[in-house]
Amino acid sequence: MLLLIAPAAAVLVLFQVVPIVIGANASFRDWQLYNPKETWIGFQHYASILSDPVFLWVVLPNTFLLMFATVAISLVLGMALAHLLNWSFPGHRLVQTVILLPQMIAPVIAATSMRWTFNDQFGVVAAFLRQVGFGQMSWLAERWPSFLIVIFTDAWIWTPWFALILLAALKSLPREPFEAAQIDAAGRWRTFTHVTLPMLRPVIGVCVLIRSIDAFRTFDQVWVITGGGPARSTEVFSIYAYVETFLNLDFGRGSAAAIIGALIILVVAWLMYRTIDRLTNISR
Amino acid sequence: MKLSLRGVATEARLLLIGIPLLLWTMLPIYHLFLFAISPKDSAFAGNLWPDHPTLRNFAVVFGEQHYYLSHFWRQLFNSLVIALAVGAITLLVAAAAAFAISRLKVKGGRTVMNLALFTYFIPAAFLAVPMYRTMGIYGLLNSQWALIWAMVTIAAPYAIWVLKQASDKLPYELDEAAVIDGASPLQLFRLVYVPLIMPSLVAVGTYAILLAWNEYLYAFLLLSKDTDVTLAVGLGNFLAADDSPWELLMATGLIYALPPAAIYYAFKRYMVAGLTAGAVKG
Numbered sequence: 001m002l003l004l005i006a007p008a009a010a011v012l013v014l015f016q017v018v019p020i021v022i023g024a025n026a027s028f029r030d031w032q033l034y035n036p037k038e039t040w041i042g043f044q045h046y047a048s049i050l051s052d053p054v055f056l057w058v059v060l061p062n063t064f065l066l067m068f069a070t071v072a073i074s075l076v077l078g079m080a081l082a083h084l085l086n087w088s089f090p091g092h093r094l095v096q097t098v099i100l101l102p103q104m105i106a107p108v109i110a111a112t113s114m115r116w117t118f119n120d121q122f123g124v125v126a127a128f129l130r131q132v133g134f135g136q137m138s139w140l141a142e143r144w145p146s147f148l149i150v151i152f153t154d155a156w157i158w159t160p161w162f163a164l165i166l167l168a169a170l171k172s173l174p175r176e177p178f179e180a181a182q183i184d185a186a187g188r189w190r191t192f193t194h195v196t197l198p199m200l201r202p203v204i205g206v207c208v209l210i211r212s213i214d215a216f217r218t219f220d221q222v223w224v225i226t227g228g229g230p231a232r233s234t235e236v237f238s239i240y241a242y243v244e245t246f247l248n249l250d251f252g253r254g255s256a257a258a259i260i261g262a263l264i265i266l267v268v269a270w271l272m273y274r275t276i277d278r279l280t281n282i283s284r
Numbered sequence: 285m286k287l288s289l290r291g292v293a294t295e296a297r298l299l300l301i302g303i304p305l306l307l308w309t310m311l312p313i314y315h316l317f318l319f320a321i322s323p324k325d326s327a328f329a330g331n332l333w334p335d336h337p338t339l340r341n342f343a344v345v346f347g348e349q350h351y352y353l354s355h356f357w358r359q360l361f362n363s364l365v366i367a368l369a370v371g372a373i374t375l376l377v378a379a380a381a382a383f384a385i386s387r388l389k390v391k392g393g394r395t396v397m398n399l400a401l402f403t404y405f406i407p408a409a410f411l412a413v414p415m416y417r418t419m420g421i422y423g424l425l426n427s428q429w430a431l432i433w434a435m436v437t438i439a440a441p442y443a444i445w446v447l448k449q450a451s452d453k454l455p456y457e458l459d460e461a462a463v464i465d466g467a468s469p470l471q472l473f474r475l476v477y478v479p480l481i482m483p484s485l486v487a488v489g490t491y492a493i494l495l496a497w498n499e500y501l502y503a504f505l506l507l508s509k510d511t512d513v514t515l516a517v518g519l520g521n522f523l524a525a526d527d528s529p530w531e532l533l534m535a536t537g538l539i540y541a542l543p544p545a546a547i548y549y550a551f552k553r554y555m556v557a558g559l560t561a562g563a564v565k566g
Contacts, residue, residue, distance in 0.1 A: 016406070116319070
């Protein structure tokens with residue numbers, strides 16, 4: 001019944017493997033889009049990217065910082081939300097519905113809205129800060145404030161995802177350990193750290209892995225909010241590859257950047273998988 | 285609940301965490317909504333409620349009365365067609381593959397599975413340019429099929445993975461019984477496998493539809509005519525200028541979020557069950 005896996009294999013080969021091969025081939029060539037000489041230059045692009053200070057000291061740290069911060073924030077907030085939603089209070093169905101909205105709104109829109117929320121003249125945050133007596137703050141004109149907004153936006157978009165999956169996991173946990181904890185008079189926090197958390201570990205592990213890989217390739221939010229600026233200080237991997245290719249029109253260099261990024265995430269994902277697997281035994 | 289001092293204290297603490305969390309989730313959406321119901325000149329006032337709330341922005345959007353929105357209905361239709369096509373094709377391809385790999389133990393199944401997992405690690409944005417060239421080679425550029433196939437390959441790895449995990453949990457006795465009764469593999473697929481795996485199919489289909497619906501980068505790259513692109517790209521066009529009619533963008537954005545929300549609530553039960561089936565190996 002090879003016929004059944006043939007479509008999947010064909011789709012993957014035609015639209016993933018072929019592009020990867022084309023990209024890999026281009027990354028070894030002098031291939032500017034306005035001057036496609038296509039001459040073989042070996043690892044020259046790789047060497048030049050790996051010695052590019054922007055890449056080493058801005059893009060690389062930004063990418064990992066974004067990945068770490070957004071996963072950590074949305075995991076913690078998602079966990080808190082899941083606990084709140086697991087507790088029945090009047091109107092909790094409505095709240096459960098409303099809380100998922102960030103996932104529904106297209107990232108382009110969410111990011112644009114966020115950009116205006118933090119606009120230094122018209123934004124709600126600026127209005128609030130003025131009321132409390134802070135001066136004008138040009139969020140998007142400086143590196144860390146604008147990067148903070150990017151992290152904030154990404155975490156905001158993904159918190160409901162964590163909340164949803166963790167809530168489902170919470171609801172499927174057996175009741176006995178919690179009853180035992182109650183008999184032993186364990187407080188809420190102790191119950192959480194000693195009973196809930198260990199039982200949730202496999203789910204958390206998989207969520208963190210999937211989300212981290214995703215976060216590594218964030219493009220839309222960063223592009224809409226900062227466009228990599230001011231002065232390339234908030235560029236992440238996907239923006240770097242995009243700028244090289246579509247703004248500098250250098251297909252060879254852009255492809256090399258893409259492949260370096262793919263190799264890094266492969267290694268990182270593999271290491272994470274090994275660690276998470278050892279901690280939680282998800283593969284068993 | 286018995287009202288005790290301790291209970292009140294716990295509730296107060298929960299509210300202390302809960303209210304900021306709710307605010308954190310709602311504030312940007314409220315801001316979006318505020319924009320959408322504000323007339324143009326007061327949209328930037330920074331007030332908590334507009335002085336003259338209006339539904340005129342929605343009328344402008346539905347009537348295609350602005351340059352950026354001159355193809356609103358056409359682009360909404362494109363989004364719909366492309367998202368549904370991606371959902372359907374992804375389901376067909378992934379369900380067949382998961383069935384063959386998990387139930388029939390087809391030779392080469394592991395290779396396809398590993399290939400799928402490997403491509404899942406390759407970020408979509410990194411493949412954007414090579415994908416563009418590949419579509420050029422296939423002669424698909426500026427055809428909506430280019431976007432459909434691109435999104436299918438992005439959705440497929442996760443879909444195959446989730447469906448395979450779910451299939452592995454089905455009892456084999458069912459297959460054996462059907463085979464003894466003389467079912468062919470295709471009948472097994474249609475009459476036994478698909479009905480059993482329905483919740484996961486719904487979850488995966490919804491996932492693929494939502495993915496295609498909100499995709500910006502590939503839609504922007506692979507399609508160029510204003511009458512071909514999805515509404516997500518149409519929305520992105522607003523960002524080209526600094527003096528864009530933001531109130532219209534936000535109104536359109538709200539409208540654009542409604543279909544996914546509707547699909548999501550209709551299938552919510554399946555979504556959670558189906559996606560976590562993949563996340564937790566039983």
